[in-house]
Structures are given as C-alpha cells and as structure tokens.
Amino acid sequence: MNILNGNISQVQSHEGLSLVRVQSKDVAFSAIVLDTPETSDYLKTGNEVRIIFKETEVMISKDLNPNISIQNKLLCRIESIENGAILSQINLMHDQQAIKSIITRNACEQLDLKENDTVLALIKTNEVSLSAHD
C-alpha cells in the first residue's frame, strides 16, 4: 500500500458520492468515495486523512504533461527497479515521499525505465481510499 498524509481541502457531494480533494504537501489529490459529510464525520474541510492506494493502481508515464483523464499526477524520480519474470516494482520518490508502482515487466521494458529517470505517477480518482486519523 502507498500511504500519504494530507488534509481535506474540499468536499463536493451529490447523491451519496463525494469528490474529495486532499492536500498532501504540494500535491492536491482527488478521491471519490461513497460517503458524504452527512454519513461520515471525517469528511470535513481541514481534517487530517490518510490517502491510500495500492501499488498495482499506480501507472507510469514518461510523457510529463499527458493530455489524460487521470486526475492524480505526481512528478517522481525512479529510485530503483526490481524486476520479476512478469511484474516489475518501480520505487519512486516524489519530494521526500516514497511511492511504489507495480506494472508488468513488459511495460517497464517498453518504456525503457531506468534509475533516476523522471516520470509521472498516475492514480485514478476512484482508486484512492481515505482513512480518517484517530
């Protein structure tokens, strides 16, 4: 799991769905959840939350300014790559924040990913979970 800390900066709700913006240092994350401020206490502007997403949901782009629907984009440096037979784990660093991505080894080779490359990590809004701090 990738876990980042942030603070809720905006909540937009409609018919049980909420689009939540969470500021984590310089990155504004967006997450879509099946909660609303009426049903869940944690959905308040300013509240601290953890932003959680799985390694397998992190896409990698070498194009640093893609015209793409994905809302969460983090500029990262590749720290290291671990290759398996089928999968590759890309260990990324955004600022001081470590993020991991697991993609197929084929994809890793097609993009010719190497240590110290600058890439964009992409996470779809509906793959981001939020967890309230206790």
Next chain:
Amino acid sequence: MIQFNAYKMLQTADGELPLDVSLTVEKGQFIAIYGNSGAGKTTILRILAGLTEAENVYIKVGNEVWDDSQKKYHLSVQKRSIGFVFQDFALFPNLTVRENLEFALPKNDVTEIVSELIDLMELQSLQNSKPHQLSGGQKQRVALARAIVRKPELLLLDEPLSALDDEMRFKLQDYILKIHQKYQLTTLMITHSIAEIFKLSDKVVVLDKGKIIKEGTPDTVFAAQKISSKFQLTGEIISIIKSDIVYIVQVSSGNSIIKVVATEDEIKDFKIGQKVLVASKAFNPIIQILS
C-alpha cells in the same frame, strides 16, 4: 440492565495480573467477549455466575443486587438466574436427554418448557438417548437446552462451539440465536471467531490483560481503521505464497476464501492466523448474476 464492576488479582503463568473490568449490558443484548487466552474472559463469566470471588465486585441484574463486596453481600450460585454452557459441558451420563433437561427444572415445576425446548432444539428423536450415544454437536445442543430450562435472565456461554467442526458450528449458532431471541435472554458469549461475533452479537467487548480495550458494535470494533472503502470483510490469513515479485495472501472469511496481492514490505507484518480487514473500493468489484 446489568451492571458489572469487578477487580480481582489473577494468578497467571506470567505472574500476577489485575482484572479490572466495568461493563454495562442492556437487557436482551447479545454480548461477545473476545481476546487472547489469559485475558480474563472466563473469570468474568465465573464472577457473574458467582463461581469465583473477586476482591472488589458489584453486580446488579435488573433491580436485584447479586454481589456487593462493600456491603459483604453475595448471592449464591443457586439463587442467580443464569444458564451456563462451557466448551465441554458435562451432561449426567446415566440420564437420558429428556431427563437431563427435567433434572435442571426447579422441583414441582411444570415440564412444559422441557417439551418446548426439545421441539425448538430439534431433539425429538434424541430425547430418550443417553449422552454417550450423542455426537459432540448434539451434546452441546442438549447442554444449551438444559441451560435455559429455568428461563434464566442471563445466559453465559464460554466458547461452547469451539470443539465443533464448521458445519456443526454454523448450525449451533442458529440455535443459539433462536433461543436468545425467543426467550429474550441477555447473553454473554466468549468466542475467538470474528465471523461468529458478526453473526450473533450486538456488541463486542475486547479484553486484553484484564482490561477492556475496546467495545462497540462488531462493525466499529473490527473495522476500527475507518477506511472509506466500501468492499470490506474481516477474516484470517491462512497462507502467504510468493508469486513473482509479489505475494498472494489467502484470507478465510466465513465460508469463502479470497486472495489478495500484497508486496514484500507488507507481508513482513503478516502471519498465518492473523485477523485482518480486507478492503477494496466499491468501484472495482464486478457483479454477475448466478444462474
């Protein structure tokens, strides 16, 4: 309502451990008591039953005080309105099933309840059998029926199903729920099974080293991480297998076994038998109609 406050120094393998518990139970509630062995779970039930004394104790059930150590008041076991079932409850070996139930009745009481329980617990065909002719599950069914012959205020169950196989367990859970509801009992049950807690209890009390560390509905206690994901289940890790650069973690939950991909860093904290919450976003699962 039941008020229970008790303080007792326990002698454990690791030395002395103070049991210090304060608990309020509403009438009609089904309470699960969960925690490691040696946490003091059984002692709580024994104090409630009047089988074990505590240094400091106050128990009030409805309007009746059962224990008040300050006033040196102690109501004897026989006078407490309780039913008790242990993991290996001993039935009288020389009495039949029906006689075992009748024996638990107060003298001169009508035997109507015995017939009613025999019907309810589906013991008709077994009522003339002796305990040695019964299976483990059948014996526990009789033990349960016997525990409630006197229509107790309080039913105390100490892991009554832990010696049974899954199929028998699920069946007995249904019987327990049935009698709890029909006789409007207040039930306290010690169990190690989270699935059982979710199925049976209104409230769960988690005990650790003699103290209550958490209490609430099973949902709030076991999903305490409060993650926004809507696709959640709790279960136990049954295997962790390396697969390429990731690991496949198998989790058993109720009747199903699911598989989850985890990274090497994550599995460092996982071990077989560990209780876990598995969560996914509501956006991922696909629903297919079964034909």
